[in-house]
Amino acid sequence: MSWILLGNSVIKWGSSIKSIPVPVSAEVTNADPDKVVITFDQALNETSVPATTAFALAGKTISDVDVGDSAVTLTI
Numbered sequence: 263m264s265w266i267l268l269g270n271s272v273i274k275w276g277s278s279i280k281s282i283p284v285p286v287s288a289e290v291t292n293a294d295p296d297k298v299v300i301t302f303d304q305a306l307n308e309t310s311v312p313a314t315t316a317f318a319l320a321g322k323t324i325s326d327v328d329v330g331d332s333a334v335t336l337t338i
Contacts, residue, residue: 283332298336305332
């Protein structure tokens with residue numbers, strides 16, 4: 263299977279253009295200070311949850327990753 267990367271789009275050989283989700287913001291709130299919510303510009307695949315080791319936060323340990331709609335929530 264061949265893939266082509268073009269800007270922020272990925273093209274599978276012989277198929278249509280699929281754009282890559284781009285992070286647009288990250289937030290920690292006073293109400294939930296142990297969570298970092300990273301919002302993307304489009305819906306994400308909720309069945310594809312990365313391992314906690316896929317993220318790094320200086321001086322913090324990530325204990326859980328949740329993917330929902332267009333956001334990834336990291337629990338620290």
